[in-house]
Amino acid sequence: VDGQRSRYKGFWFKPEFITASEAIRAHYKPLPSDIILASFPKTGTTWLKALTSSILRHSSTTHSDHDHLDHLNPHEVVPFLEIEVFGENPSKEITEISSPRVFNTHLPLSFLPETVKTSGCRVIYITRHPADTFVSLWHLYNNKFGTEISIREAFDEFCKGLVPAGPYFEHVLEFWEARDRVLFVTYEDLKAKPEENVRKIAEFLGCKTMVEKVVKDCSFENLRNTSKERGEGVHWSGTKYDMFFRKGVVGDWKNHLTQEMMKELEDLADLKWRGSGLDLNIFNTTASQ
Numbered sequence: 001v002d003g004q005r006s007r008y009k010g011f012w013f014k015p016e017f018i019t020a021s022e023a024i025r026a027h028y029k030p031l032p033s034d035i036i037l038a039s040f041p042k043t044g045t046t047w048l049k050a051l052t053s054s055i056l057r058h059s060s061t062t063h064s065d066h067d068h069l070d071h072l073n074p075h076e077v078v079p080f081l082e083i084e085v086f087g088e089n090p091s092k093e094i095t096e097i098s099s100p101r102v103f104n105t106h107l108p109l110s111f112l113p114e115t116v117k118t119s120g121c122r123v124i125y126i127t128r129h130p131a132d133t134f135v136s137l138w139h140l141y142n143n144k145f146g147t148e149i150s151i152r153e154a155f156d157e158f159c160k161g162l163v164p165a166g167p168y169f170e171h172v173l174e175f176w177e178a179r180d181r182v183l184f185v186t187y188e189d190l191k192a193k194p195e196e197n198v199r200k201i202a203e204f205l206g207c208k209t210m211v212e213k214v215v216k217d218c219s220f221e222n223l224r225n226t227s228k229e230r231g232e233g234v235h236w237s238g239t240k241y242d243m244f245f246r247k248g249v250v251g252d253w254k255n256h257l258t259q260e261m262m263k264e265l266e267d268l269a270d271l272k273w274r275g276s277g278l279d280l281n282i283f284n285t286t287a288s289q
């Protein structure tokens with residue numbers, strides 16, 4: 001949608017992110033205390049970032065120092081893709097971050113160093129139903145660039161994988177296949193059972209936290225208001241901070257997509273996830289029962 005993307009190892013990224021990912025693969029040596037928040041764009045990245053920094057800040061674990069996280073807003077967890085920060089040789093900058101180092105990335109698992117899987121570092125992957133993911137992306141691009149193409153054309157591009165970090169289905173599948181080492185969280189489940197998920201994330205990170213406080217502090221309204229109060233900040237990717245908070249609900253696709261479009265997504269999921277044990281039912285939640 002925004003042009004200027006190249007295909008690399010099956011995924012679409014801006015050329016500078018590809019260079020950055022090569023540098024990360026060459027120079028980044030994960031530590032057991034590292035935390036990597038991974039996601040496909042628009043699946044709840046900002047929420048997971050806020051939750052993670054809040055969980056750590058309200059952790060009763062005394063042995064590690066989380067003071068450096070105090071000033072963070074959800075957008076300031078050090079991003080992997082921030083080539084301006086890490087440059088061509090990121091090893092120095094990465095080494096200088098104090099522990100625990102919290103990264104976030106939209107890179108697929110296969111773009112990260114192999115040692116991410118063996119170093120003992122914690123990887124949390126958040127994902128979301130492709131229909132709502134697409135609708136969120138569609139709104140972001142409309143906001144940022146104006147409506148240059150129709151929603152139907154944008155939807156076709158999403159299905160073909162021609163979006164940043166696309167294709168969606170392969171991205172999710174990579175992390176799903178590593179789920180014995182990766183904590184796999186869905187936006188829908190987080191929305192339905194926030195306390196349970198915060199407890200699970202804290203446990204995965206090896207700490208006890210103030211679950212209710214974390215959930216409240218990171219509610220959609222709270223994060224959106226905080227972002228507003230802080231004024232017109234712009235994320236390094238050029239997105240205004242307030243654009244990360246739009247509607248924050250499950251099922252907005254119904255206001256934008258036809259049943260046929262949904263069927264197309266279901267067919268794609270069937271085709272691309274066949275045999276993996278992964279299907280769109282992971283986005284169903286039983287919380288209200």
Ligand code: A3P
Nearest residue numbers: 042043044045046047136219220245246247248
């Ligand atoms: P919508 O556009 O559907 O509202 P990302 O952070 O990966 O870019 O994802 C952005 C999406 O997460 C947006 O979805 C945004 O509104 C939603 N979001 C952000 N913070 C949230 C929160 N605290 N609770 C629920 N949804 C949130």
